[in-house]
Amino acid sequence: MTNSPIDLDVFSELSEATGEEFAAELVTTFLDEAPGMIADLKAAVVENDSDGYRRAAHSLKSNAATFGATELAELARGIELGSLPRNGEWTEADALQSTLDAAAEALRDLIHD
Amino acid sequence: MTETSGRLLIVDDNKVNRLLLSRSVELLGHKTALAENGRVAMEMLAVQEVDLLLLDIEMPEMDGFEVLEAIKSQPELRDIPVIVTSSVEGLDNVVRCIELGAEDYLPKPVNKTLLSARVSSCLEKKRLRDEQKRLLERFATSEVAQDLQESGFAIGSERAHASVLFCDIRGFTRLSENLAPEATIELLNTFYTLMFEAVTSNGGIISLMLGDGLMALFGVPHPIENTAQSAVQAGQEMFTMIEMLNAERMNEGEEGLQIGVGIATGEVVAGYAGTDRRATYTCIGSTVNLAARLEAETKETGGGMLVDQTTLNSLDGVDVSRTYKGTQIKGFSDPFDIYALQLGK
Numbered sequence: 045m046t047n048s049p050i051d052l053d054v055f056s057e058l059s060e061a062t063g064e065e066f067a068a069e070l071v072t073t074f075l076d077e078a079p080g081m082i083a084d085l086k087a088a089v090v091e092n093d094s095d096g097y098r099r100a101a102h103s104l105k106s107n108a109a110t111f112g113a114t115e116l117a118e119l120a121r122g123i124e125l126g127s128l129p130r131n132g133e134w135t136e137a138d139a140l141q142s143t144l145d146a147a148a149e150a151l152r153d154l155i156h157d
Numbered sequence: 158m159t160e161t162s163g164r165l166l167i168v169d170d171n172k173v174n175r176l177l178l179s180r181s182v183e184l185l186g187h188k189t190a191l192a193e194n195g196r197v198a199m200e201m202l203a204v205q206e207v208d209l210l211l212l213d214i215e216m217p218e219m220d221g222f223e224v225l226e227a228i229k230s231q232p233e234l235r236d237i238p239v240i241v242t243s244s245v246e247g248l249d250n251v252v253r254c255i256e257l258g259a260e261d262y263l264p265k266p267v268n269k270t271l272l273s274a275r276v277s278s279c280l281e282k283k284r285l286r287d288e289q290k291r292l293l294e295r296f297a298t299s300e301v302a303q304d305l306q307e308s309g310f311a312i313g314s315e316r317a318h319a320s321v322l323f324c325d326i327r328g329f330t331r332l333s334e335n336l337a338p339e340a341t342i343e344l345l346n347t348f349y350t351l352m353f354e355a356v357t358s359n360g361g362i363i364s365l366m367l368g369d370g371l372m373a374l375f376g377v378p379h380p381i382e383n384t385a386q387s388a389v390q391a392g393q394e395m396f397t398m399i400e401m402l403n404a405e406r407m408n409e410g411e412e413g414l415q416i417g418v419g420i421a422t423g424e425v426v427a428g429y430a431g432t433d434r435r436a437t438y439t440c441i442g443s444t445v446n447l448a449a450r451l452e453a454e455t456k457e458t459g460g461g462m463l464v465d466q467t468t469l470n471s472l473d474g475v476d477v478s479r480t481y482k483g484t485q486i487k488g489f490s491d492p493f494d495i496y497a498l499q500l501g502k
Contacts, residue, residue: 054266061269062180070180074173099170102215106244107173110266125246 054112068155113147163208195219214243225257238279314428320388323452325370327415355394377427385471419451
């Protein structure tokens with residue numbers, strides 16, 4: 045359980061507060077939107093747009109926290125507070141992508157239970 | 158649902174956040190509208206009634222700080238409470254929101270108990286503000302109400318250039334003797350409704366209601382371009398409206414009303430006079446006395462509208478029907494030239 049990318053306490057609270065069906069829809073919305081956020085983040089690196097970079101990380105952080113994706117939220121927060129990397133440096137973006145992938149998989153499992 | 162339900166506008170660029178917040182407040186019994194950035198929110202605020210704003214900070218196009226600034230700078234939006242819901246980093250940003258006039262700050266993910274409590278308390282605040290506004294507007298005019306809300310309440314005064322208009326129903330005591338008390342009040346209400354319309358549609362305010370008469374001010378608390386012209390225009394409209402009212406009354410076999418109007422222009426001292434508990438926006442000075450005397454003088458001249466020299470000098474396109482040179486007026490040592498104006502057109 046401790047290895048799950050999703051904090052189940054947070055997720056079940058969300059599910060209880062808003063209704064299981066709604067929570068599942070919200071997860072689907074997040075999974076639809078998240079790739080766009082990472083794309084925005086990468087685009088901001090290319091365009092040297094530090095506001096856009098921060099905003100994309102901020103969005104991911106905020107949503108990750110909503111679903112209890114603790115590790116993803118922490119990572120995104122670090123990026124939000126950090127500085128804009130040089131174009132071509134994808135260490136952070138790649139880490140974010142793989143953490144997102146893991147969280148997404150766990151979330152999908154949760155809503156298809 | 159014991160709480161009053163409100164209309165909430167949720168402003169967030171993030172779709173998940175928008176949907177989640179919307180769901181959370183709908184479950185509390187409120188109605189929601191959604192905006193994906195500040196610009197869209199401002200457009201919506203311009204056309205629809207909103208009781209409370211849930212506002213994100215980080216947004217493209219127009220961020221939450223800019224929305225707060227825009228809302229607080231517009232008198233008609235300023236009273237809408239704003240709860241900032243954000244996961245923005247840094248205490249200084251939270252402080253900035255509060256300084257810009259946000260009621261409250263809720264970090265995301267928003268705790269549903271806190272959200273429920275804050276939303277209720279903000280809606281209650283909004284309800285009280287609306288109530289206060291309605292009361293103010295009932296007992297003051299909307300200009301004075303707005304002035305009070307903008308500058309706060311202070312007993313004090315300022316010198317200003319203004320035109321003062323007095324209007325009075327001729328022979329009202331005798332008229333009311335033939336009417337039931339209810340009919341008298343109804344007649345007065347109709348009279349005041351018409352006179353208020355004439356005054357406010359010309360940029361004036363009603364300063365006093367005096368039994369069967371009133372005192373109106375033009376040029377305070379907000380300056381207007383030609384106070385005399387506006388006051389005279391209002392006076393003209395009063396006569397036109399009374400004529401229409403009389404036509405109606407004649408049809409019903411009732412006696413018509415006759416009014417007299419006096420207008421003077423010059424420097425006045427205007428402000429709130431009274432105590433903290435009860436005060437009125439009013440105006441004093443010799444201009445006020447002169448206007449009151451001119452109105453009284455219409456009893457001698459047989460009704461109509463009398464104005465002083467200063468008022469006449471500022472008029473355009475108004476004809477004098479009669480000049481009363483060197484009229485001695487009670488309370489003033491020097492005689493005045495006063496003018497009866499042609500009514501209508």
